Amino acid sequence: MLSLVDLLARIRSGALTPNGAIAETLAAIAAREDEIGAFVHRDPAARASGFGPLNGIGVGIKDIVDTADMPTGMGSAIYDGWRPKADAAIVAAFRRAGATILGKTATTAFASSDPTATRNPHDPAHTPGGSSSGSAASVGAGMIPLAVGTQTGGSVIRPAAFCGTAAVKPSFRLLPTIGVKCYSWTLDTVGLFGAGVADVALALAILSGRGMEATLPSPLRIGIVRQDFAGAAEAAGDAALERAAAILSGAGATVRDADVPGSFAEAWAAHGTIQDFEAASALGWEYDARRDDLPPQVRGHLAAGRAVGAAEYDAARGVAKRARRDAKLLFAQCDAVLAHPAPGAAPRGLSSTGDPRYNRLWTLLGTPCVTVPDLVRDGGLPVGVQVIAPFAGDATALAVAAILEKANRA
Amino acid sequence: MLSLVDLLARIRSGALTPNGAIAETLAAIAAREDEIGAFVHRDPAARASGFGPLNGIGVGIKDIVDTADMPTGMGSAIYDGWRPKADAAIVAAFRRAGATILGKTATTAFASSDPTATRNPHDPAHTPGGSSSGSAASVGAGMIPLAVGTQTGGSVIRPAAFCGTAAVKPSFRLLPTIGVKCYSWTLDTVGLFGAGVADVALALAILSGRGMEATLPSPLRIGIVRQDFAGAAEAAGDAALERAAAILSGAGATVRDADVPGSFAEAWAAHGTIQDFEAASALGWEYDARRDDLPPQVRGHLAAGRAVGAAEYDAARGVAKRARRDAKLLFAQCDAVLAHPAPGAAPRGLSSTGDPRYNRLWTLLGTPCVTVPDLVRDGGLPVGVQVIAPFAGDATALAVAAILEKANRA
Numbered sequence: 001m002l003s004l005v006d007l008l009a010r011i012r013s014g015a016l017t018p019n020g021a022i023a024e025t026l027a028a029i030a031a032r033e034d035e036i037g038a039f040v041h042r043d044p045a046a047r048a049s050g051f052g053p054l055n056g057i058g059v060g061i062k063d064i065v066d067t068a069d070m071p072t073g074m075g076s077a078i079y080d081g082w083r084p085k086a087d088a089a090i091v092a093a094f095r096r097a098g099a100t101i102l103g104k105t106a107t108t109a110f111a112s113s114d115p116t117a118t119r120n121p122h123d124p125a126h127t128p129g130g131s132s133s134g135s136a137a138s139v140g141a142g143m144i145p146l147a148v149g150t151q152t153g154g155s156v157i158r159p160a161a162f163c164g165t166a167a168v169k170p171s172f173r174l175l176p177t178i179g180v181k182c183y184s185w186t187l188d189t190v191g192l193f194g195a196g197v198a199d200v201a202l203a204l205a206i207l208s209g210r211g212m213e214a215t216l217p218s219p220l221r222i223g224i225v226r227q228d229f230a231g232a233a234e235a236a237g238d239a240a241l242e243r244a245a246a247i248l249s250g251a252g253a254t255v256r257d258a259d260v261p262g263s264f265a266e267a268w269a270a271h272g273t274i275q276d277f278e279a280a281s282a283l284g285w286e287y288d289a290r291r292d293d294l295p296p297q298v299r300g301h302l303a304a305g306r307a308v309g310a311a312e313y314d315a316a317r318g319v320a321k322r323a324r325r326d327a328k329l330l331f332a333q334c335d336a337v338l339a340h341p342a343p344g345a346a347p348r349g350l351s352s353t354g355d356p357r358y359n360r361l362w363t364l365l366g367t368p369c370v371t372v373p374d375l376v377r378d379g380g381l382p383v384g385v386q387v388i389a390p391f392a393g394d395a396t397a398l399a400v401a402a403i404l405e406k407a408n409r410a
Numbered sequence: 411m412l413s414l415v416d417l418l419a420r421i422r423s424g425a426l427t428p429n430g431a432i433a434e435t436l437a438a439i440a441a442r443e444d445e446i447g448a449f450v451h452r453d454p455a456a457r458a459s460g461f462g463p464l465n466g467i468g469v470g471i472k473d474i475v476d477t478a479d480m481p482t483g484m485g486s487a488i489y490d491g492w493r494p495k496a497d498a499a500i501v502a503a504f505r506r507a508g509a510t511i512l513g514k515t516a517t518t519a520f521a522s523s524d525p526t527a528t529r530n531p532h533d534p535a536h537t538p539g540g541s542s543s544g545s546a547a548s549v550g551a552g553m554i555p556l557a558v559g560t561q562t563g564g565s566v567i568r569p570a571a572f573c574g575t576a577a578v579k580p581s582f583r584l585l586p587t588i589g590v591k592c593y594s595w596t597l598d599t600v601g602l603f604g605a606g607v608a609d610v611a612l613a614l615a616i617l618s619g620r621g622m623e624a625t626l627p628s629p630l631r632i633g634i635v636r637q638d639f640a641g642a643a644e645a646a647g648d649a650a651l652e653r654a655a656a657i658l659s660g661a662g663a664t665v666r667d668a669d670v671p672g673s674f675a676e677a678w679a680a681h682g683t684i685q686d687f688e689a690a691s692a693l694g695w696e697y698d699a700r701r702d703d704l705p706p707q708v709r710g711h712l713a714a715g716r717a718v719g720a721a722e723y724d725a726a727r728g729v730a731k732r733a734r735r736d737a738k739l740l741f742a743q744c745d746a747v748l749a750h751p752a753p754g755a756a757p758r759g760l761s762s763t764g765d766p767r768y769n770r771l772w773t774l775l776g777t778p779c780v781t782v783p784d785l786v787r788d789g790g791l792p793v794g795v796q797v798i799a800p801f802a803g804d805a806t807a808l809a810v811a812a813i814l815e816k817a818n819r820a
Contacts, residue, residue: 068699085489089695092691092698093694176692179695185586209719281502281588288502289478310618310620314802
């Protein structure tokens with residue numbers, strides 16, 4: 001994979017110019033794009049910006065995120081060739097930091113679950129996951145060092161695990177969602193894909209204007225949350241979780257199954273109610289004016305959302321509020337949580353983007369999540385874990401993930 | 411003024427057809443628009459939808475709110491003639507309810523404070539207030555029965571008071587902001603202007619899918635919050651507040667100055683920090699790519715926002731969170747609050763939209779606010795109050811406002 005940290009180090013040392021870094025990235029895209037199909041639009045003539053901490057860094061932007069100089073298709077025929085007026089806030093922030101936008105990455109329609117044609121870089125017969133399919137696959141294939149995705153259910157953490165990349169879904173609203181096509185205003189979260197934990201940590205620090213270094217307590221307390229309410233994982237998923245626990249235990253942490261607040265199972269179930277109700281409002285024009293042009297899965301979700309009453313939605317929001325409060329009980333027991341990012345490796349076939357069932361709760365809680373990929377392999381495909389910290393504890397989640405990644409790579 | 415409730419009653423009785431109601435509304439616009447300048451785009455050939463609870467009701471939409479079939483100019487030359495792809499969620503909701511969108515109403519650039527050319531319907535030498543200038547003025551001038559505005563500082567409640575209309579700024583996110591140009595994601599709130607309290611209550615009930623009737627406790631407890639931290643009001647503003655207190659007291663309520671939580675003054679001051687920081691992110695493209703095309707006040711706010719550091723912003727968010735919690739202490743003492751919607755009547759001249767200093771706190775708290783206009787007059791201009799209830803107590807705020815309005819009109 002192309003590492004942001006490595007590229008910047010090579011630029012700083014004089015071994016590479018910023019334009020050389022962009023050229024190397026464009027060549028990496030050209031080498032694998034036909035096989036992967038990660039991009040829906042590319043700028044093959046892109047150049048380095050000439051300024052800023054991300055000078056020379058080429059970025060891929062999920063195609064539900066507005067760009068003033070590239071079409072933004074929302075993964076939907078309805079928006080084919082659509083050109084927004086302005087850059088989304090996250091795109092403007094990347095440009096201010098000197099990054100170069102290299103293209104738009106494939107997304108499921110409106111970041112829902114109808115699959116794209118993108119292929120998993122580890123095996124083209126498998127899904128890369130979704131909805132940030134192209135962002136995960138392009139980084140996982142070594143085509144670009146950094147990509148923007150969004151997570152409403154499990155659209156960052158899960159495809160990262162499937163494609164063997166690191167990723168961060170930061171604390172809710174740490175990165176701005178303005179100019180990102182809304183699916184659920186309570187849930188939509190902008191996240192980042194990179195080659196390793198240090199790469200996404202550096203990008204998050206630059207984009208958020210916040211330090212992402214943490215001094216971890218000693219001994220570090222790790223809680224495992226198996227999310228039984230979401231059903232059992234596959235054997236490979238459990239093996240990855242056990243391996244992560246063993247690594248952290250070996251590094252001196254106390255690792256044990258956490259006592260999970262009772263409201264979490266209820267909150268997990270409430271996620272869908274909130275997501276569907278808000279999507280039916282946010283995508284009201286698409287559903288009312290262009291229903292026949294919507295692919296089946298998103299159309300079904302919107303129909304379900306229309307059937308959710310205000311009282312049911314308000315009750316679900318009440319459950320979410322209680323669970324966010326109860327997250328304090330969880331994080332009183334431990335400094336960070338280990339959980340499955342997905343049931344197992346990327347499923348075979350391109351007809352499904354896989355199951356977000358282990359991601360929903362944390363998206364609803366707004367807690368920072370980091371994918372540490374490739375702890376075990378299953379049929380050649382990487383299987384990882386996610387590290388979760390309390391709200392605003394992004395640096396903690398990244399620091400724990402970095403320990404895990406380092407020991408795993410050693 | 412044109413009343414939504416009256417129009418619907420006349421349609422129901424057979425005295426008026428839905429298309430007759432639209433024709434009457436278009437005639438009212440034609441009669442006063444040259445004098446007021448409330449609209450930036452109109453559909454003079456509009457017809458009734460033929461269905462739904464708002465069949466025959468013509469609505470004006472603030473021009474920072476996306477419409478698929480009309481330009482959306484954001485009050486800025488940068489967006490001159492811009493055509494969004496989709497309707498904003500609130501516009502789609504109006505169309506689903508059978509309303510007819512008659513036009514786009516004048517807004518200050520990006521709903522900030524650079525004034526528009528719109529005139530106050532009670533005296534063309536005075537401002538209608540802002541940023542929802544055209545929405546307030548068009549309803550106040552009797553041109554349309556219903557208009558959509560947004561409030562980030564004081565852009566609904568204040569212009570309503572200046573133009574002598576009722577208005578509701580509902581609980582935060584009760585009406586969806588998707589497709590509304592974002593200034594501050596923590597603060598932006600969609601609100602409604604109507605001829606009277608019953609009109610905005612009915613519209614809010616239809617659009618939100620929630621009942622807006624409340625059984626008020628007896629005796630009703632009213633707390634006055636003078637917001638001394640925001641400075642003194644004008645004599646006419648104080649007279650309106652005293653008159654409202656006397657009316658409610660006469661109607662059997664206990665009315666007294668509330669004990670205001672100490673965090674409120676701090677939260678009032680934190681509002682600007684949050685607003686500026688988020689605006690600088692949300693309007694990042696406009697500031698970076700089109701700075702010279704921004705009018706001076708919004709440009710100044712964005713420059714100020716760029717200077718706010720993440721730590722300062724996070725501290726301000728912490729203050730806001732504390733104040734939202736402390737609002738429970740306020741509403742333990744009273745069922746609803748009376749406060750100034752503005753320092754006094756609409757200021758003379760069109761060079762300022764007036765002062766939002768009495769609105770900021772409640773926008774930040776996310777509490778429902780209702781303008782009851784025209785309790786006293788100052789130089790012929792109406793001066794009102796706002797009624798405020800706890801978060802999600804929209805029906806309570808509307809019920810108290812209805813008592814006040816009825817006694818005031820009697």
